[in-house]
Amino acid sequence: MSEKNIPLTSAEIACLWNLYMNDSASVCFLKFMLQYIQDPEIKPVIQFAFDMSSNHKQQLTDLFQREQFAIPNGFDDQDVNMEAPWLYSDMFCLIYVGHLSKVGLLTYGGFVAMSMRKDIREFFTKGLEETTHLYNIVVDIAERKGLNPRHPYIDVPKETDYVNSKKYMSGINPFSEKRPINAIEIAHLYMNVLTNAIGEKITVSFAQTSSNKEVQEFMIRAKNISQKHIKIFVDTLLEDEIQTPRSPDVSISQSTTRTFSDKLMMFQMSLLTAAGIGNYATAAAASQRSDVSLNYERLSLETAKLAKSGADIMIKNNWLEQPPGAPNREKLIRSHQQ
Incomplete structure (x- = not known):
């Protein structure tokens, strides 16, 4: 059976659907942010993130059409008011994209691990590589601008040791x-x-x-x-x-x-x-x-x-789009009952 004739698994359907929803939302946010960013170092990063999400959205649309997979409604230009005044500072936009890239690293890693079809794995692997590149750029720029607080420092261990008491795990008892x-x-x-x-x-x-x-x-x-x-x-x-x-x-x-x-x-x-x-x-x-x-x-x-x-x-407001799911067998049976 050729790769294109192998049906998508439930895991692959879930991952692709989730990615489309996430990317369509990101396009709206990043598109709005781009029009107000002035910093010459930050703007190319936000542009890169926008281009990445836009390209993924188009690639997913093409894949859905080939697979006869109903394209999610997601989000579009109606969900963002491009005439609104600026809302986020350039620095916030950089940190926000950095946060999205961290989430993306975990998400894409999970998507690769849950996918079996080669073309789907390659698509998610490429997304992981792009997100890793985005994350590294954000960290470097944030570092130069003093926007990247480091985790607390502790002494580097000079010797190895083992836990020698169950008390190591304790902490609930206020008297210990x-x-x-x-x-x-x-x-x-x-x-x-x-x-x-x-x-x-x-x-x-x-x-x-x-x-x-x-x-x-x-x-x-x-x-x-x-x-x-x-x-x-x-x-x-x-x-x-x-x-x-x-x-x-x-x-x-x-x-x-x-x-x-x-x-x-x-x-x-x-x-x-x-x-x-x-x-x-x-x-x-x-x-x-x-x-x-x-x-x-x-x-x-x-x-x-x-x-x-x-x-x-x-x-309540009909805003929650339903993910793809297994057919309701009981409903199907009832629909054929006389």
């Missing part, structure tokens, strides 16, 4: 002494400080440019949750006198003009919350101190509840 957090735990705590800081800025910009009260209230709730989580992670680091490097103060404007559709903003929030839950799950699994991992589990539940309320808003 906690061990200092290790490098793995520090890395995840600080990474989640940074991602929540980006989420906080995004939710503020969405809240002030939406005219939908329900969406505004959701964004404010999301902002408050991000601030709460940042404080918990920072306090955990400070307990062991580990200073958290300050993230750069990247601004958003005071514009209240509708910039993005509520549908697009809520979709973007669904991506951020999903990424956050994934980050917390990874961090919980990697953290060996019980109180740290328990915090992640507790905060994951809070984030999941936020995501559920966001999905409810999207369903």
